[in-house]
Amino acid sequence: MMHLLQEMFSYPFMLRAFLVGILVSFCAALLGPSLVLKRYAMIGDGLSHVGFGTLAAATVLHTAPLTISLPVVILTAFLLLRLKENSSLPPDAAIALISTASLAFGVMMISVSTGMNTDVCNYLFGTILGVTQKELLLTICLSFFVILAFLFWYHRIFAITFDETFTNAIGCPAGFSQMLLALMTALTIVLGMRTMGALLISSLLVVPALTSMQVFGSFRAVILCSILLSLFCFCAGLTISYVCATPTGASISLLHIICFICFFAFRKIKERM
Template sequence: MIEVFSEMMSHAFIARAMLVGILVSLCAALLGVSLVLKRYSMIGDGLSHVGFGILTISTAFGISSPLYIAVPGVMIFAVLLLKIGSSGKIKSDSAIALIASSALAIGVAVTSVTTGMNTDVCNFMFGSILAMSTSDVYLSVIVSILVILLFVIYYRKLFIITFDEEFAKASSLKVKKYTNLIAVLTAVIIVVGMRMMGTMLISSIIIFPALTSMRVFKSFKKVVISSAVVSVVSFILGLYLSYVYNISTGATIVLVNLVLFIIFSIIDKIKNS
């Protein structure tokens, strides 16, 4: 295994993917705990579809680094989605489904008119390990460090806001500010991560680690730590297996996550019996 690993790392593109993947997985897991507990899991899915729409349109217009358009674009949608959800006219899950499928449709329509279903578009859908360029690496390293720092700094407040919004408001915490912050950071992580994981699969790395950890651990702190570990382990194992058996990277990572989820569920069952 170690031999295979060092062979993998000798390829610059895999080394890049490894670095970006570990950071993105870690951040997705941290944000995921809050999103899952606040019942916002579907936001990840919605935003990845919006990201797909923006990426395909930018590619159609021949923009060479579409990430710089997709990141701010998806950020705006993230805040918008939360706003629609809290205004109450359309329930947030329906709002997300509406925006997600529309964005996907626009992306697919634009692609059919212009380039057609080429490999670029296919990569946006299902992810590609080759997609990480050097500028993507810089962007994801900066964003990931930012997410981790903010998470540590605001950890206490995030817990209170996630657990009990009303109490947080009564304690004069700016709930909206932090909820928007989570949404915006999620947007960035999704756009960076979906290049590797793909539009269809990226939301799973946000949801799975938190859900898996919640099977076994019963305190917020332990769930956060466990999610981070589960997410990074799934990524490394997924990348390794996808290299050895030549399976799509995104899909393998999701499957490793699924296996861990099942294992944790069994541990929970045994503990309770």
């Protein structure tokens, strides 16, 4: 095992992949429980498809992908939040509409301009081994912002997760906390698309939280368990991908699903006993 780890970390691209993946997995695990409990789980899926559309536009325009993806995905997160609160359109329908439109737009732009090639697969399913030094530095900066913001405003995020009315009543505007949660989610989605791709990034947000909720009942315990599960599944998934030459994003997602099945079975057995 030690020989395998030494071999893996002897490659700079593997070291960058581990650092980026660990940071993104940590951020996703922090935000996942709040998103699931607030029934915002599908927002991650919608934002990832918007991210794919912006990456496709950046490819066609020959510009840096993140310069387009970050602002557009953040604005879309705010828009989805406002639609959920004020629109007569059902939230899940709004997310499905924006998600489908963004995915279709991205595929159409790439198909018309450069043709369907391997870059499309990289956007859809991730290419973590291609992380550059600049992307690593950007991921470190934005991940630390997400982590520090979550820790600093933890009590507000906890409050809006369970009772927005009470949050407003005690003088803490729920709107600000909602916007902050949307901002952190958008940043995590954009950073995680390199790891998991547009089709699988939402699994980092949703599945660890759902898995932890099978066993734990407190908010803090669910977050801590989600973090441990997310880090374990990422490290094990990347190692399996390296050894067996399997797709990284798919390997990580399948490990998350296996963990969910195990936790779910454990809960059922405990209930019967």
